[in-house]
Amino acid sequence: MITAFTEPFDALLNLQRALESHRESDWMExxxxxxxxxxxxxxxxxxxxxxxxxxxxxVEKSSLQIQAKENTIRISGKKAISYPDGVSVHRRERISxxxxxxxxxxxxVDPDRIKAEYRDGILALSLPRPERDKPxxxxxx
Amino acid sequence: MDxxxxxxxxxxxxxxxxxxxxxxxxxxxxxxxxxVQQKREREGKEEATxxxxxxxxxADIYETEDALKVVLEMPGVEKASVQVHVEDGVxxxxxxxxxxxxxxxxxxxxxxxxxxxxxxxxxxNKINQDKIGAEMKEGVLSLTLPKVEEAKPRTIEVV
Numbered sequence: 345m346i347t348a349f350t351e352p353f354d355a356l357l358n359l360q361r362a363l364e365s366h367r368e369s370d371w372m373e374x375x376x377x378x379x380x381x382x383x384x385x386x387x388x389x390x391x392x393x394x395x396x397x398x399x400x401x402x403v404e405k406s407s408l409q410i411q412a413k414e415n416t417i418r419i420s421g422k423k424a425i426s427y428p429d430g431v432s433v434h435r436r437e438r439i440s441x442x443x444x445x446x447x448x449x450x451x452x453v454d455p456d457r458i459k460a461e462y463r464d465g466i467l468a469l470s471l472p473r474p475e476r477d478k479p480x481x482x483x484x485x
Numbered sequence: 486m487d488x489x490x491x492x493x494x495x496x497x498x499x500x501x502x503x504x505x506x507x508x509x510x511x512x513x514x515x516x517x518x519x520x521v522q523q524k525r526e527r528e529g530k531e532e533a534t535x536x537x538x539x540x541x542x543x544a545d546i547y548e549t550e551d552a553l554k555v556v557l558e559m560p561g562v563e564k565a566s567v568q569v570h571v572e573d574g575v576x577x578x579x580x581x582x583x584x585x586x587x588x589x590x591x592x593x594x595x596x597x598x599x600x601x602x603x604x605x606x607x608x609x610n611k612i613n614q615d616k617i618g619a620e621m622k623e624g625v626l627s628l629t630l631p632k633v634e635e636a637k638p639r640t641i642e643v644v
Contacts, residue, residue, distance in 0.1 A: 355587040356537060359595050381521045384597040388590035395590060399597060401560040401624035427547055434546040438558055439522065465560030465624020
């Protein structure tokens with residue numbers, strides 16, 4: 345399929361399809377240290393490395409903790425919503441509380457080179473594969 | 486109606502969970518684990534010209550003595566990409582994502598949807614529509630809608 349211009353929403357549409365196909369994958373199961381499914385995580389592949397994007401609006405940056413070991417990553421923190429006293433609440437849809445989620449990846453990542461960026465309520469983790477896992481090209485004599 | 490739908494959605498997802506995983510009981514109980522909310526898509530009469538989807542941001546509305554406060558969660562939206570305007574007594578909030586960041590990425594495992602945000606609220610005439618304030622921090626937009634100075638109710642003495 346040849347496109348005359350690059351489709352900027354390709355990745356997005358692929359994501360919608362992947363989400364809608366209700367793929368029950370036991371890829372990232374909850375481990376025992378996990379408290380539950382929050383926050384929701386999307387994992388993308390960028391070249392050979394993985395990129396995990398997590399939506400965490402309104403989280404205190406100081407309470408956000410990320411720990412990595414071999415092929416597991418643990419994200420924990422506190423999502424706080426505070427109201428002043430004596431207010432009358434008309435609608436409450438946002439959720440608040442502490443979260444602690446551990447995910448295990450099917451591939452090994454290099455914990456020393458993991459980069460985390462938290463901006464505008466999105467936590468982006470770049471998870472590079474270790475050098476020894478990268479495929480090596482073999483020259484033919 | 487909305488909370489009923491949310492409860493139904495949560496029950497449906499409870500049934501889909503595999504055995505051995507924890508099931509959730511009451512939502513909104515602070516001692517229970519946090520729920521994952523699925524994004525609700527905004528339904529409109531017109532079709533969009535771009536293939537990106539538009540979702541409703543989660544909103545908290547609460548009332549203080551002087552103002553009505555609306556807090557909307559729009560993760561991924563920068564301050565410059567937020568548009569708030571009032572027209573004909575309707576407050577429109579729009580937040581756009583920078584979808585070029587997702588270019589070249591292949592989804593491997595997905596749990597939530599990505600798209601722009603848009604939500605509208607009908608304002609009563611008790612709101613001073615000229616003095617609406619907005620603040621955006623960490624993907625959370627806080628709107629302050631001050632109330633107009635109302636005539637206080639007066640008791641009338643009968644002589």
